[in-house]
Amino acid sequence: APGIALHGVKFQYAGRSAALDGVSFEAPAGGRTAIVGPSGAGKTTLFALLQRFYEPESGLIKVDGVDIAKMTRAEVRRRIGYVEQDAPALSGTLESNLRYAAPDATDDDLNEVLHATRLTDLVERLPDGLNTMVGTRGVALSGGERQRLAIARALLRRPQVLLMDEATSQLDARNEVALREAVDQAAERCTVLLIAHRLSTVVSADQIVVLERGRVVATGTHDQLLDAS
Ligand code: ADP
Ligand code: ADP
Numbered sequence: 001a002p003g004i005a006l007h008g009v010k011f012q013y014a015g016r017s018a019a020l021d022g023v024s025f026e027a028p029a030g031g032r033t034a035i036v037g038p039s040g041a042g043k044t045t046l047f048a049l050l051q052r053f054y055e056p057e058s059g060l061i062k063v064d065g066v067d068i069a070k071m072t073r074a075e076v077r078r079r080i081g082y083v084e085q086d087a088p089a090l091s092g093t094l095e096s097n098l099r100y101a102a103p104d105a106t107d108d109d110l111n112e113v114l115h116a117t118r119l120t121d122l123v124e125r126l127p128d129g130l131n132t133m134v135g136t137r138g139v140a141l142s143g144g145e146r147q148r149l150a151i152a153r154a155l156l157r158r159p160q161v162l163l164m165d166e167a168t169s170q171l172d173a174r175n176e177v178a179l180r181e182a183v184d185q186a187a188e189r190c191t192v193l194l195i196a197h198r199l200s201t202v203v204s205a206d207q208i209v210v211l212e213r214g215r216v217v218a219t220g221t222h223d224q225l226l227d228a229s
Helices: 043-050 073-079 094-101 107-116 143-155 173-187 200-205 220-227
Strands: 004-010 020-027 032-036 058-063 080-082 163-167 191-195 207-212 215-220
Touching: 004 043, 020 058, 020 080, 020 173, 020 207, 020 215, 032 200, 043 073, 043 191, 073 080, 080 200, 094 143, 107 143, 107 163, 107 173, 107 200, 143 163, 143 173, 173 191, 173 200, 200 220, 207 220
Parallel strands: 032 191, 032 207, 080 163, 163 191
Antiparallel strands: 004 020, 004 058, 207 215
């Protein structure tokens, strides 16, 4: 079964025209599918339905072949991870932040996820240290490092699907590469669905889904979509 399958999903906010109007697509298991589209296209609404914050008016959403409407809330939360980039960092080291997020994770799990997200050398950093200069080590995290910490937090819970709304901030070349590597590593562990804001993500995605006014207007790889246009 595909990692994610949507069949004719419709959703409408009260008193508005349809935010999603018969959306169907499949995201290959263990791949990176990028959602692109202008503001108001329905990207955020799609993510809300995938986390069952709202129920579709009609249509089906399946994760690894299972209808999410038939899962318990707890199952949805466990299976479908959201990369929370704005989660407040706790005082303490990056490592203690991760242990707090997933108390049941073993040292092996932790090390594996640190490696996957290219954070192994940063375990002693203090993620909440934006406004604090501690010593001369540059202990806070850059924007790119914080995004990787958010991915690490989500991956430690071993989801089947990882939802990620990419930040629009500019990253330097090193952070850009590290972030792309972290997303690639995530896709080896689960199905990754990203709201893409970066051209590099769109180019390297296994599949792109183009949304406009609540409808899928194109799907394919970057090269396929270029050829078609
Ligand atoms: P995107 O994330 O692609 O910018 P959204 O999913 O946020 O798109 O929005 C899709 C449509 O639903 C837009 O027309 C938007 O105005 C509308 N919409 C989004 N959230 C709400 C809401 N909470 N209440 C009413 N309408 C909403
Ligand atoms: P980078 O250093 O990876 O190029 P920046 O540090 O410029 O990225 O971060 C991009 C955005 O994220 C900026 O708006 C910045 O204020 C914010 N930001 C960066 N690090 C932190 C942090 N540790 N806590 C909160 N916001 C941060």
